[in-house]
Amino acid sequence: MSPAEDDGPTGIRCRLDELLVARGMTLTRLSELVGVSAVNLSILKNDRARAIRYSTLAAICRALDCEVGELLAIDRD
Template sequence: MTPADDDGPSGVHCRLDELLEERGMTLTRLSELVGVSVVNLSILKNDRARAIRYSTLSAICRALDCEVGDLLVWAD
């Protein structure tokens, strides 16, 4: 087994776009609710994030009323 490649794809897909659409919420509104910049949320939304703080993950899930597994899934 080789260590994770920090520059390559993680195999994890963020469903932020879909969850926002389902809830009729904008990225800007989510940014206001969780205290994370729109730019950083956009990086997460577009699967370009390499890491996420547990506190941020928790805040996003609270704001979207979802579980971590609803937000982050294995990529197909």
């Protein structure tokens, strides 16, 4: 089975919660800025997302003034 077909953990961790706290921003406010529902952002924040569009990733990074590498990290555990 190729890695793209694997349904197991990806090993990628989303640091959205940490970035929101550091910037004093709520998930609701980020939702308004990015144009993505708070429910979908919550799925991303809680590491339950299976995929993310580059346009959404870019919009989140613009809203949080961060780089992709600050938002997504490889879980080395």
